[in-house]
Amino acid sequence: MALVLTEEQSMLRDSARGLISDKAPVAHLRGLRDAKDTTGFSRELWTTFAEMGFSGLLVPDQFGGSGLGCVEAGIVMEEIGRTLMPSPFLATSVLAASALSRGGSEAQKAQHLPKIADGSLLAALAIDEGAKHRPLQTKLQATRAGNGFKLSGDKAFVVDGHTADLLIVAARSAGSAGDKNGLTLFLVDPKAKGLAVERTAMVDSHNAARIVFDNVEVNADGVLGEVDQGFGLLEGVLNIGRGAVASEMVGLSDEVFGRTVTYLKERKQFGKAIGEFQALQHRAAQLYIDIEITRAAVLKALQALDTDAEKAATAVAVAKARAGTTATLAVQEGVQMHGGMGMTDQFDIGFFMKRARVCQELFGDSNFHTDQLASGKGY
Amino acid sequence: MADLEKFRAETRAWLEQNCPAEMRKPMTSDGDTFWGGRNAKFSSDAQRVWFERMRDKGWTVPHWPKEYGGGGLDGEEAKILRQEMAAIGARQPLTSFGISMLGPALLKYGTEEQKREHLPKITAGLIRWCQGYSEPNAGSDLASLQTRAVGDGDDYIINGQKIWTSYANYADWIFCLVRTDPAAKKHDGISFILFDMTSKGVSTKPILLISGYSPFCETFFDNVRVPKSHVVGTVNRGWDVAKYLLQHERAMISGMGERGVGRPLGQIAADSVGADAQGRLDDAQLRSQIANFEVDEAALAAAAERAVDLAKAGQSHPAFSSAMKYYGTELNKRRYEILMSAGGIDALEWESDRSRGGARPRAWLRTKANSIEGGTSEVMLGIVAKRILDLPGA
Incomplete structure (x- = not known):
């Protein structure tokens, strides 16, 4: 494969660049910062992103998306980088859409992917716990309870965690920190009992969240992929x-x-x-x-x-x-x-x-x- | 796409059948490179067999037209051949300045007669070329060169001196920049001319370098008679040819680090500094240097691939080879600094059989020329600043 963009990819770049430079120049981020906007991005613009097919870019066709690939997602991200546009695109359309497409059951895909594609569902991936990114060191504990699990522990630097309708959480269901085996991913409702979200405004005027899990109940349907084999x-x-x-x-x-x-x-x-x-x-x-x-x-x-x-x-x-x-x-x-x-x-x-x-x-x-x-x- | 996959499968099978096992081992000495020429000698039977098979296939220069002895491959096919050769570690069957420098210039600026005369002898490894560019007072300021060519009937009479002429003492022919109009501005009075190194009045003198080798020569011209028909391109417009050729020279030099890569740096270092139970080097700083180097090396390889693809798509900037030349040569110097550090005192022996005659320290010293030859790093950065970034000033 040639290391240059195809004609279709160049067109995608042009349309992303046109929209983003027009609707979200750096002044857009500056305005949100100066207004101390607690959402941190424009929901109106996110609707436009959905209408243009960007939010469902990685979502397979049968779930209402465009079924495109990482090169195309990268093209949109590059344009986002040019104007620093704050957008749920990374957390929802790249990370959550990939996690659900790759690891989700048919029911999980059918439930969530169409909503990612149409822009009505925001999601976030909760991985980091310490000051540095060390996914293998995940400690947040998942303990079996009834037909499901109880989650306890802390997450930090959850990008767009403050606005998420759905959390994808990495937890340790077996073994100890540092083990590849024993990690499980869970789909968690941020409104679940025992879950506390604190918005963290970051140095770059984008938002993340610290999330505390105190015996948060997740039933078996909430497991994304295989138990203990989530790494x-x-x-x-x-x-x-x-x-x-x-x-x-x-x-x-x-x-x-x-x-x-x-x-x-x-x-x-x-x-x-x-x-x-x-x-x-x-x-x-x-x-x-x-x-x-x-x-x-x-x-x-x-x-x-x-x-x-x-x-x-x-x-x-x-x-x-x-x-x-x-x-x-x-x-x-x-x-x-x-x-x-x-x-x-x-x-x-x-x-x-x-x-x-x-x-x-x-x-x-x-x-x-x-x-x-x-x-x-x-x- | 299906055609390309078929080509890949056929190429893989052909290489598997025709590339001798010995020609799949990393090159360890200068003798492992076959340069061709009137006095060429093969260092082994395997080297001869490999060269002859590739020559007969047209694959000493796979992307040149078949009519000139090339393989007639298009860009995608040539890329597949490179990938498949790399996959089995196959050596280049023939290396020459005819392939990497003169050929592209002839294809663009040469007359049909010049192409038919010279290109097939390059692809067949019959003639070895050298490059007459630099002079004692024309290094980075190449266009100030003073070697004179004065018309005499159908001939020129050439007088002057070149320096840093790589392997001039082994070369059969030279492509040479000469001044044909001393009254014109310095870039305007230059012509690009070809002549036989056995012509009366040509002499060479090797220069001993810090590596202990003499790959470069001083080359002297004393009333050398050359037919005017040997000028490539237009008389007094040789600078255009020279610059075009330099782009190819710079692309070649930027890729020098990719050749003859033996064992991975991590393994070489593990031999001398040791490793813990997980295999991590017992020298954290060295490990970090190697890893940072390998990140940059992989990125450069992607950029080299992209440069070829961009050129094919008609999207490349003509001065981009200067960018690649700068980065590739600085990176190759870094590789050898790491190799020396990883080797420790074992990399300091200069003469023993154990050290293959000091191969590593000599190669290390050789790399210091990479950021000088073909235009210094500073000249490359200047070209990028002016021609690509369009920054102001002379």
Whole structure:
């Protein structure tokens, strides 16, 4: 498969870019932040996303979606990254849709997927518990009770957990922290007794949640996939999420870079455009090269997720690790090259820096994925 | 798609049957590369057999037209052949500057007669080419070159000196930049010309490098007579040909790290620093360096694949090879710094049989030229800044 977008994919990119740049430029995020909006995104815009077929992009045709793949999801994420549009797309349309499509029973799919596609159901994936992403270390306890389970423990950094109508929760039903066996995924109603959701407004003006589970009852129908054997399903879903976030970081990096190059051509000091200085030219060129190489690595990973599950894990580790370091460099160079203006809230560059920091932590930072690669290769 | 899958299956079967086992092992010395030429010698029977079979198939240069001795493969087919060769670790049957540099320039700028004369001899490994570009006072500022070609009837008389001419002492012919109009602006008076290295007045002198090897030469021209018909492209417009060829040279150099890769770095390091029960290296910093390197290496491989696909789709920027050249060469230098660190004192021996004559430290030193030859890293960044990013200034 060629590492370039097909004609259909280019059209999808153009339509996503048109909508997002028109309806949700960075000013949209800024407005929500300044209004201290507790939803943190526009429900109206989410309806438009559904009407355009984006919310059900990964949902199979028979459940009302478009049945497209990870490359297409990545295309939308890249455009989201360009304007930092806050959207349920990642949590609901990428993560939850993938988890349900891959692990759900026919009844679970029929119940939830059409609602994801039509935009009426918001979902969130609850994985992290500590300060760093360590899915194998999951401790939240699932204890058998009656024909179901009781869940007790804490989750943090649940993206869009504050607005979710449905939670997908990773829990330990057997073994101990660090074991691959003994993990189970559950579908949980956030309104269930014993469950407390605290909205956490994050540095990037996006929202997540901390969720406390105190003997929350889930019946057997709430198990997603197989009891104790949820790690494979979870890893598969996380890898799709990682590829998607890597795409968002490519879009973010590219946008910051474009704005910075424009500034280098406009800003004059010592009687000339600062872009004439070789010290800045070479740094800009290095950043361009980093972004283009990362873009290829991310597209490679997205294609692998769609076609070559065996190679996907390594390709995703490479993509997420690269995207993290590239985005980190891009936003730092962006602020530095904008000089004092880059430090002001009035300029948008700071929003990109904040979002890049959050994207780094989402589903494993560069260190995590570099370590994964090394372990995967046996050293 | 079905046709391509069929091609893949046939290619795999053909390679399986025709590539000798010895030619599937990683290359460990210079002798493992077959360069062709009038004085070519095979280092083994397997090398000869592999070369001849691939030549007869047209696969020494799979993507060139069949009429010039190539394989006539389209972009997708050539990619499949590369993938299938990589899958079994098959070596390149023939390496030459004729393939990687002159050929593309001839295909674009050469006359039909020039193509028919030179390309088949390249694909058949009969003629080995060298590149006459740099001069003692024209390195990064290549266009200031001073080698003169003065018209004399149907010929030019060429006088001057080139430097860093790779393997000039083994080459049969040279593609050379000469100044045909000294009055014109420096980029405008240059011509691109071909001539036989056995011509009267050509001499070469190898340069001893820090690796202890002499892959580069000084090349001298003393009243060398060359027919005017040997100019490629338009007289005084040789800079266009030179730049086009440089794009291919840079693409080649950026891929140098991909060749002859032996055992994985993690295993090499495990031999010297040891590993714990889970197989993790007992040197956390080295492990981290290797892992970071391998992330970047995998990303670069994807970018190289994408660059070819973009070119095929007509979406590539002509200066992008400079971006790849910069990144690929800096990465290859990193690989060898890691290899030296992983090898510790074992990587310091210079002469012993045990160290195969100091192969590793010599290769390490060789890589330092990667970011100089074919345009320095700094020149590459300048090209990207100006031609791709359109930043202002000279």
